[in-house]
Amino acid sequence: MSRSSPPPPDGKALSAELLSWYAHHKRRLPWRDHPDPYRIWISEVMLQQTRVASVEPYYERFLKEFPTVEALARAPLDRVLKLWEGLGYYSRARNLHRAARVVVERHGGRLPAQKDELLKLPGIGRYTAAAILSLAFEQDEVVLDGNVRRVASRVLAVREDPRKASVERQLEEALKGWLPPGRARDFNQALMELGSLICLPKAPRCSICPIAERCRARALGLQGEIPRRARRRPLPHKDVAVGLLQKGGKLLIVRRPPQGLLGGLWDLPQAPYAYEGSPREALQRAFRELGISTDVGEELTRVEHGYSHFRVTLHVFRCALQDGADPAPPLKPEGEWAWVRPRELPRYAFPKGAQKVFSALGLSGLDPDQEREEEQKQQDLQQEEQESRERRRA
DNA sequence: TATCCGTGGCC
DNA sequence: TGGCCAAGGAT
Numbered sequence: 001m002s003r004s005s006p007p008p009p010d011g012k013a014l015s016a017e018l019l020s021w022y023a024h025h026k027r028r029l030p031w032r033d034h035p036d037p038y039r040i041w042i043s044e045v046m047l048q049q050t051r052v053a054s055v056e057p058y059y060e061r062f063l064k065e066f067p068t069v070e071a072l073a074r075a076p077l078d079r080v081l082k083l084w085e086g087l088g089y090y091s092r093a094r095n096l097h098r099a100a101r102v103v104v105e106r107h108g109g110r111l112p113a114q115k116d117e118l119l120k121l122p123g124i125g126r127y128t129a130a131a132i133l134s135l136a137f138e139q140d141e142v143v144l145d146g147n148v149r150r151v152a153s154r155v156l157a158v159r160e161d162p163r164k165a166s167v168e169r170q171l172e173e174a175l176k177g178w179l180p181p182g183r184a185r186d187f188n189q190a191l192m193e194l195g196s197l198i199c200l201p202k203a204p205r206c207s208i209c210p211i212a213e214r215c216r217a218r219a220l221g222l223q224g225e226i227p228r229r230a231r232r233r234p235l236p237h238k239d240v241a242v243g244l245l246q247k248g249g250k251l252l253i254v255r256r257p258p259q260g261l262l263g264g265l266w267d268l269p270q271a272p273y274a275y276e277g278s279p280r281e282a283l284q285r286a287f288r289e290l291g292i293s294t295d296v297g298e299e300l301t302r303v304e305h306g307y308s309h310f311r312v313t314l315h316v317f318r319c320a321l322q323d324g325a326d327p328a329p330p331l332k333p334e335g336e337w338a339w340v341r342p343r344e345l346p347r348y349a350f351p352k353g354a355q356k357v358f359s360a361l362g363l364s365g366l367d368p369d370q371e372r373e374e375e376q377k378q379q380d381l382q383q384e385e386q387e388s389r390e391r392r393r394a
Numbered sequence: 395t396a397t398c399c400g401t402g403g404c405c
Numbered sequence: 406t407g408g409c410c411a412a413g414g415a416t
Contacts, residue, residue: 047412054402054411088400091415125414145412165395192412201410202405232409261399308400352401 009155009214011178015187019180021210022190025197027052030059035185037111037136038069044131045092045123052196058087069109072100081264081349094264095123113137134184142175143188144168147195153227154199157216162227236310241279242357243269243287245294245319250339251363253348254290254332261307266338266348268357270314279315290332293322301360305353316357 026032029052031043042062046055062083066072072080077097084093099121103111111132112118118129126144133139142148152171153162160167179187198209204223206212217223245252253266269290273282280296287294297318305312340348342363350358357363 044412045414049400049411049413051402051411086401088402089413091399092413095414123414127413131412143412146410147412189412196412229409234408263399306401309398 009178009211009216011174012180014155014211014214015178015180015183017210017214018190018194019183019186022186022193026189026193027197030056030063032189035136037113037132039063040132040136041111041124041128042096044128044135045096046087048092048128049089050087054087058083069100069103069111072097073104077264078349082347085265085349086352090263090265091259092123094258098122099124111136113139115141131188134188138182138185140179140181140184141188142172142179142184143192144172144175145192147192147199148175148188150201150227151191151195151199154204154217154223155211155215157220157222157226159222159226159228161230235306238272238274238310238312239279240270240272240312240314241283241286242314242316243283243294243296243319244300244316244361245269245287245292245321247321247339250341251345252292252337252339253345254337255335262351264349265351267351267354268316280317283317283319287319290337294319295322301357303353303356303360305356312353314353314357316361 029043031039043055043059046059046062065079065083066075075097077094080093080097081090084090087093102121103109107117113133115129115133118124118132119126124132130141130143131145134141134143144152149162149168149171152158152175153167156171156174158167158170162168162171175191194209194211198205202224206215206218206223209215209218212218215223217226243252252269254269256262256265256267258264269283269286271279271282271286273279283296284294297320300316300318303314303316305314338348342358345358345363
């Protein structure tokens, strides 16, 4: 430790100033109104690697349709994915759905208040478990998310990568020392709020920071260097052939495999062709695996899209059934493919890349009013199915 | 421990 | 404009 470093901060004073600032400056967020475990859970999963502004509308719609764990548990996965459409990281939706069923079957519909039990639920890791325990159950748990990691590593002037396990332990120990007993709910949210409003990654607003006087990075002029960030490799690029196959005004769509990239979402039939020859051959082979013989025609359009770890160019080809013959049903099981009219597309959850394709081809087909109409029909259908189930039960 | 897993907004 | 980043988890 450098001789010129300020002493470690006074935890009591730091938390008092932090809590006072939070009391005056906290944002009004939907999940802060009634912090019950279910709502906190949903919000924390949605907020994983996702900004508050992006989450808010999704949270409202999700809670309206699934106000309870039971409602979520009895919903079809397709419907959960539809409400998650566009939010990204779709394993979160699949895990949430699975976990809801576990909570109903094994915990009587109530989220457990024990960390080891929470950690057994799919989609709940160390951060989310601690967040639920502190925010919903008011247990004295500290959280360590990206915000807190940045704030704490600056306050302590930790120069190492704060994602290293050894550094995480160091930060957690410091946080436990600062946490005022019984105040974990506000303390944790205050740290995260400070990280997202004041202690910003690039240009921290130290001049209005309530704990700037206790920040070692600030004292050392290192607030711009901490936390140390690893440079990431350039994203690889892939080319994918996408097939537009129409029959009688309907379009063939397929469900993606239940795990992996965009798992469980619907998409256009497609094939990567990096090492497999021409895009047309790759696409024809993909249709063949569905039990459909096609001729691949002109390239209609190209769409660029980026994912978290690679970029793609989607090459969209017009396809036609060979000899105009009516195809046997695809080999994949029912429910893994569908012939749909363009106006029915909004019933299905599609990744953003497919939506760009629809838009480029003028297939979105629906103005916002029609979208809402379709949405309403879908909700009515869900409602009828539920009432039907309840009648059978009665 | 490192890699996979989406999307949108920011400068 | 494109690289960077966000209330992480699973493997």
